[in-house]
Amino acid sequence: xxxxxxxxxxxxxxxxxxxxxxxxxxxxxxxxxxxxxxxxxxxxxxxxxxxxxxxxxxxxxxxxxxxxxxxxxxxxxxxxxxxxxxxxxxxxxxxxxxxxxxxxxxxxxxxxxxxxxxxxxxxxxxxxxxxxxxxxxxxxxxxxxxxxxxxxxxxxxxxxxxxxxxxxxxxxxxxxxxxxxxxxxxxxxxxxxxxxxxxxxxxxxxxxxxxxxxxxxxxxxxxxxxxxxxxxxxxxxxx
Amino acid sequence: xxxxxxxxxxxxxxxxxxxxxxxxxxxxxxxxxxxxxxxxxxxxxxxxxxxxxxxxxxxxxxxxxxxxxxxxxxxxxxxxxxxxxxxxxxxxxxxxxxxxxxxxxxxxxxxxxxxxxxxxxxxxxxxxxxxxxxxxxxxxxxxxxxxxxxxxxxxxxxxxxxxxxxxxxxxxxxxxxxxxxxxxxxxxxxxxxxxxxxxxxxxxxxxxxxxxxxxxxxxxxxxxx
Numbered sequence: 001x002x003x004x005x006x007x008x009x010x011x012x013x014x015x016x017x018x019x020x021x022x023x024x025x026x027x028x029x030x031x032x033x034x035x036x037x038x039x040x041x042x043x044x045x046x047x048x049x050x051x052x053x054x055x056x057x058x059x060x061x062x063x064x065x066x067x068x069x070x071x072x073x074x075x076x077x078x079x080x081x082x083x084x085x086x087x088x089x090x091x092x093x094x095x096x097x098x099x100x101x102x103x104x105x106x107x108x109x110x111x112x113x114x115x116x117x118x119x120x121x122x123x124x125x126x127x128x129x130x131x132x133x134x135x136x137x138x139x140x141x142x143x144x145x146x147x148x149x150x151x152x153x154x155x156x157x158x159x160x161x162x163x164x165x166x167x168x169x170x171x172x173x174x175x176x177x178x179x180x181x182x183x184x185x186x187x188x189x190x191x192x193x194x195x196x197x198x199x200x201x202x203x204x205x206x207x208x209x210x211x212x213x214x215x216x217x218x219x220x221x222x223x224x225x226x227x228x229x230x231x232x233x234x235x236x237x238x239x
Numbered sequence: 240x241x242x243x244x245x246x247x248x249x250x251x252x253x254x255x256x257x258x259x260x261x262x263x264x265x266x267x268x269x270x271x272x273x274x275x276x277x278x279x280x281x282x283x284x285x286x287x288x289x290x291x292x293x294x295x296x297x298x299x300x301x302x303x304x305x306x307x308x309x310x311x312x313x314x315x316x317x318x319x320x321x322x323x324x325x326x327x328x329x330x331x332x333x334x335x336x337x338x339x340x341x342x343x344x345x346x347x348x349x350x351x352x353x354x355x356x357x358x359x360x361x362x363x364x365x366x367x368x369x370x371x372x373x374x375x376x377x378x379x380x381x382x383x384x385x386x387x388x389x390x391x392x393x394x395x396x397x398x399x400x401x402x403x404x405x406x407x408x409x410x411x412x413x414x415x416x417x418x419x420x421x422x423x424x425x426x427x428x429x430x431x432x433x434x435x436x437x438x439x440x441x442x443x444x445x446x447x448x449x450x451x452x453x454x455x456x457x458x459x460x461x462x463x464x
Contacts, residue, residue, distance in 0.1 A: 025306040062313050067306060080298050088313050095317045096324070159296050162289050181255065181290045202252070209251040209287060216286035 024063045035060035043107035047098055058098075062091055065108070068183075069115045075178040076119035077126075078167060086122055090115045112193045116179075120171050127171075165215040173208030180205055241269050246276050254284040 024036050035041060035056055043064070049057035069090055074083035093114050101110065166174055175194060179185045185193075187201040194201065246269045252258045253266045270277045 025310045026303045027307040028310065058317070059310075059314055062310055062317075066310055066313060070301075070306075070309065074298060074301075075293065080301060084309060084312075087309070088316050091313045092316050092320045096320060155292070158289055158292060162293055166290075177290060180257075181287060182293050184294070187257065202257070205255070205257065206251045209255065209283060212290060213251075213283050213286040216289060217282060 023067070025066065028063055029056075029059070031056050032059040032063060036063035044101075044103050047101050047103075047107065050095075051098055058095060061094075065111060066091070069111070072112065072115055072178065072183060073119045073122075075166075075182050076116070076171075076175060077123050078163060082122060082126070083119075086115065086118045090118050093118070106192075109189070109192045113195065116175060116193055120175055123171050123174075161216070161219055165212055165219060168215060169208065169211060173204055173211060176201060176204040177208045177212060181209075241265055243269075243273060243276055246270070246273070247279060250276070250280050250283050254280060254287050 024033060028036065035046065036059075041060075043061065046057040046061045046064075050061070066087060069087040070083055073086035073090070074080065077083055077086060090111070094111055097114075101107070166177070169177070176190060179190045179193065180187065187198055187205060190196075190205075191198045191201040196204075246266055249258060249262060249266050253263060256263075258266065270280055
């Protein structure tokens with residue numbers, strides 16, 4: 001009997017938390033949907049079948065990971081179109097390098113590394129063109145990214161502010177914050193994805209939160225007017 | 240009691256639930272007593288909470304239909320990439336064949352150059368010594384000031400200046416030495432055979448290793464000291 005690998009359990013945990021990112025795409029062919037939804041078929045098995053010349057297992061891999069690939073790319077690059085391009089390119093690269101896959105290692109770490117590398121490269125490439133002054137960004141809030149009718153105006157403003165600050169952050173801090181605070185991965189999972197040590201991942205998270213908080217206080221104070229800092233610490237940690 | 244500095248250092252991880260249980264309880268106990276640290280923790284918690292609110296936020300135009308069309312687009316892109324790879328792979332040489340072809344090509348070019356250079360390991364038929372090539376001595380990187388300091392192979396340094404002059408005319412480097420030997424064999428380097436080429440005279444002390452402890456009294460220009 002094939003034991004379910006650890007990363008499968010972790011992935012399932014992520015899916016249960018990420019309500020907006022879970023589930024398979026609709027309208028899949030029944031064979032692909034069955035393969036993608038079959039918990040007993042591991043990612044490595046799908047890779048094996050793809051390497052054997054079958055097409056449906058790769059379609060199932062795409063179905064399993066496309067949402068998470070898209071959302072990770074989206075939170076790193078910040079634009080829907082760009083995130084779509086990054087996710088698509090990631091799957092093309094995945095397909096081209098399937099033969100190099102090390103079956104002793106976790107598939108999702110490997111694939112997320114491809115996604116993150118592409119997204120960070122993309123971010124660095126376009127950053128100089130997109131990076132305006134933070135003051136200019138704040139003047140235009142909320143931007144079209146958060147123009148979702150169901151969200152209250154205050155929440156839209158908050159999201160706009162968060163995006164504006166994320167855009168100001170260095171890519172190395174942004175990538176760790178996105179993976180940890182938005183996608184809920186642990187530092188132990190983040191480290192191999194970014195090819196850094198666990199200690200480096202923790203330091204970047206630590207420093208990234210500090211930098212984010214500095215920007216947040218500055219921008220939030222300007223948006224809402226100078227209010228005294230709250231002492232209402234909630235006493236515990238929130239997840 | 241834990242210092243504020245230490246607690247402040249732990250706070251970014253504390254608000255994200257990234258500390259171990261023991262450290263987190265230490266921080267929590269400190270926050271109960273310290274207003275400044277509590278204010279700092281509240282600010283960090285607020286910003287982290289705002290960041291985490293993006294978990295539930297969507298994006299405009301991204302719904303199930305978008306993901307369905309994205310799935311189709313991804314597979315189409317992969318198909319295109321596969322077709323492209325397949326088309327080019329038909330023209331790609333196997334690696335061993337490319338390596339063998341490169342080796343044969345290198346060997347052929349090398350062989351051709353060797354023959355042109357009258358190498359000793361080349362075909363010696365048709366080789367003739369000609370003084371047409373004999374021009375002024377050329378400096379080689381290891382020569383001293385334009386004076387060729389070459390010796391015939393096997394020579395222990397006892398050859399005279401005539402030998403050196405003759406050697407200089409036939410070219411620098413290995414070929415020069417080899418040609419000199421060939422000239423000796425065919426008898427061109429007898430004393431009565433004029434070479435007809437003037438070479439700069441090598442400095443007497445150039446390149447000659449001086450013996451340790453040797454006296455300089457008899458050396459011209461040394462001042463007899």
